[in-house]
Amino acid sequence: MTNQAWETLSNQAVGACGVVYFLALLAALAEWAIGVGARSRASAVNAGVKVGPGVESADVVLPETGSSAGPSDRALMLGRLTLLLTIIAVGVHAVALLGRGMAADPHRVPWGNMYEFTLSGTFVVAAFYLAGYARFKLAWMAPFVLLFVVTVLMVAVLWLYEPVSPLTEALNSYWLVIHVVSAVISTGAFTLGGLTSLFLLLKTRWPSATWLQRVPGPLDLDRIAYRMHAFGFPVWTFAVLITGPIWAHEAWSTYWNWDPKEVWAFITWVVYAAYLHARSTAGWRGRNAAILALVGLATLWFNFIGINYFSSTSQHSYAAPVEPAAHSVLVLGRT
Amino acid sequence: MTDLDRRPGELTLGELLRWTWRQLTSMRTALILLLLLALAAIPGSLIPQSDVDALKTSNWQADHPTLTPVYEKLGLFSVYDSPWFSAIYILLMISLVGCIIPRCLVYWRALRAQPPAAPRNLMRLPDHLDYPVDEPVDDVLARAAVVLKQRRYRVITAADAVSAEKGYLREAGNLLFHLSVIVVLVGFAVGSLFGYKGGVIVMVKGGFSNTLTQYDDFDAGSLFDPDRMEPFSFDVKGFDAEWLVSGPRAGMAHKFDSQLTYRETPDGPEHDYDLRVNHPLKIGGTEIFLIGHGYAPVFTIRDGDGNVTFQGPVVFLPVDQTFRSFGVVKAPYAKPTQIGLEGEFYPTYDYTRATGPFSAFGNALNPRVSLLAYVGDLGLETGEAQSVYSLRKDGLKLLKKPDGSMFRVDLGVGESVDLPDGAGSVSFDRVERWNKIQISRTPGTGTALTGVCLALLGLLGSLFIRPRRVWLRARRSDGSTIVELAGLDRSGGGDVGAELAAIRSAMQTAGADTELEEIS
Secondary structure: OOHHHHHHHHHHHHHHHHHHHHHHHHHHHHHHHHHHHHHHHHHHHHHHHOOOOOOOOHHHHOOOOOOOOOOOHHHHHHHHHHHHHHHHHHHHHHHHHHHHHHHOOOOOOOOOOHHHHHHHHHHHHHHHHHHHHOOOOOHHHHHHHHHHHHHHHHHHHHHHOOOOOOOOHHHOOHHHHHHHHHHHHHHHHHHHHHHHHHHHHHHHHOOOOHHHOOOOOHHHHHHHHHHHHHHHHHHHHHHHHHHHHHHHHHHHOOOOOOOHHHHHHHHHHHHHHHHHHHOOOOOOOOHHHHHHHHHHHHHHHHHHHHHHHHOOOOOOOOOOOHHHHHHHHHHHOOO | OOHHHOOOOOOOHHHHHHHHHHHHOOHHHHHHHHHHHHHHHOHHHHOOOOOOOHHHHHHHHHHOOOHHHHHHHHOOOOHHHOHHHHHHHHHHHHHHHHHHHHHHHHHHHHHHOOOOOOOOOHHHOOEEEEEEEOOOHHHHHHHHHHHHHHOOOEEEEOOOEEEEEEOOHHHHHHHHHHHHHHHHHHHHHHHHHHOEEEEEEEEOOOEEEOOHHHOOEEEEOOOOOHHHOOOOEEEEEEEEEEEOOOOOOOOOEEEEEEEEEEEOOOOOOOEEEEEEOOEOEEEOOEEEEEEEEEEEEEEEEEEOOOOEEEEEEOOOEEOOOOOOEEEEEEEOOOOOOEEEEEEEEEOEEEEEOOOEEEEOOOOOOEOEEEEEEEEEOOOOOOOOOOOOOOOOOOOEEEOEOOOOOEOOEEEEOOOEEEEHHHOEEEEEEEEEEEEEEEEEEOOOHHHHHHHHHHHHHHHHHHHHOOOEEEEEEEEEEOOEEEEEEEEEEOOOOOOHHHHHHHHHHHHHHHHHHHHHHHHO
16 A cells, blocks of 8 residues: 555544544433433432332442443443444544554654644543443443544544654654653543543532433542552653653753653643542542542643643754754654 | 740740641642642743743843843742742652651561451451351361462461451552652752753864863753863764655655764774764763754955955854754954854745745755845954854944945855955855754763652552451351451552452362362
8 A cells, every 4th residue: 555545544544433433422422311311210219219228328329330220221222332333433543543654654653743642642542441441330431531532533633634744853763652652541541530530520519410320429430530540640650751851861962851841741740649649648538639630631631732832942942943843743743 | 934834825946846847747738749849830831941942031031021020030930940949849858758757667667567466346347248168267267378378468367367468568669659759859960960961063074072162052060070071072074864855744854864983082092973863972971962953154255455354164053944044254354344244044045026035945955145244343352242143233334235225145156246345255155064963961860760760660569559458257156157258458449349259269269179189
């Protein structure tokens, strides 16, 4: 296949996986709606009958799977459909990434600019969702993960798209693979963890809201969120504080430049460190820790997209116009 | 003074100090300091920092005359070595040390401690289960000890119960992580105190030797000693770059390659090295990086008397990706008046009425210069420092054509032009190239890297090792033995239920095995 063919394939695959993600989202929303309808009827019945002693704690009223009435066959079918569509979409998404990498001459990993980084980031979020689907019982999360992935993919295609091009010189290093892959992986884990923390907050605020009945109880949410952050944090440490500095040292002679991108990566790291500490500090557990996790997520995504619009400082910006682009591309993925 | 003299709430100095220490080393304070550190780092990413990008900072300061003095007072142009930023991280470090040292002592004792005796009522623990078996109590306990030891618990058996604990390394990981943070900071501090970083523009075919005076810009830590600079020298023998002529990145150069020959000491042997991006040259503790390149047009200037007053390459600084470059030529010895030129160099000259002259490509395919000429006093005798990249125009007069219209020195290679008013002539002989080389020495890098790697190791331990206590009690009841099993997760995150179920099934499998052995 020619480079052009690979690039076309990649573009078509991005479009296709967007459509399939969207169909999956529709299925997930339908399942959610049926579930909520069924359960609100069921809880109305329960409330009328006043089922004896078991109804003391919120956890009993809202069992973790939310299956008090037993999900209807249609809801089950839709749930399976959502999962199937998501799996297909992730597969097509992988093809899109592969095509991006094969289209470049020489072949390379598909994260040379913002568009490609976003493509990889959304892929990792979706793939992690599938990986944790059974282990953490993440079915309830489907509409939100899919909504996130569809939205971000759309942003990528509409505003961030760039044709395939060779890497700038400073990017041309095997550290690109190690550094960026670890950053992307932790971004995926933090995003899923942040979503879970968001629902922890909602669930704590409105423990018996009908539309939140599918969501697990606060204790489970807290544990899932912690697991995801605990996975993401060491990987982020590796990306930002080990491979980043090593590469920066090779490319620009200083391992830490206080470049805005580095500063924000450091801020993200500090906030997540605070989150981990907060979880074991009296008075900060639960709600406050969840808020910290969301702050961390906000700094993470701000660093990825937002900082580009506030600052374009770069250490080599006047003497050598070839390298400065490299710096911003390197860390920002922007050309 | 007796206690009666004291008003409520009054503290002695010692008590006050102890109270302050306790506050400072509490987890809550550490958390707040962490958040403050994150918050304090923000301004430095939004406001240009003088030690990151001096040029951008001075431009910003020129654009914001009212804000600049305020920001300067607050140290906002060098946030990361400002007193308030330092205050936060120093407090954080004190808090960390104050928290970690006592915990190390506690951990040292806990390491050698035996698992605690079983609580009286195991069924009151949040995670528990019980099941009946037929065997006598002692057999059950003995097997429990074996099973738990296989699962890497530290086990102690009492009369009716077994206590077990594992996951001691979690706290070790935690402590290792926090101690390593200090190691990283030490490494970082050594680097910024003893290290230096300097840049120099070296002409291709030119050379450099590592002494302070040779640098164009130089930034050193406060304890840096110039006598300890390594006495190497190098020559740039040649420089290649490949230009992309098609595709979306057309116009971009890549595969920069600067061919160096270097000597580690003045009388040492010569070595060759291909200096490339991402491929620095290391000499002793000093590293040499290729970070940029550009063009230096070679001029010959004759003065009004007809004598050659200037000849040589002049470094022009690129202003964009097409290597349109800006530069200044000064001829202070020209008679009767000094001559100054200022303007642009275009490696691939092109012109449209709409854009004026521009460079179509970064490679030097059709090089041209377009300069304005000045005569008068260049201001070099005043003793004031002057940039080689700018002209001080107060004492200078812009040269115009006799008819009063604009005069420009527009030259291609090999061309020359006479200046108006008999001031002299300028010829553009050829184009040379230069490399921007960055040279830096950062001691303590290895320490910092080791520290970060140890921190990561500790982090993994503290996040993924689960400290657990498990108790198993067996008692006779109605002719059978009731086994009670309970556990406690001391990290507050793991599911002990699953672990208990696993222990139970291991016990039963082991039981079945021994029964089989007894039968056979």
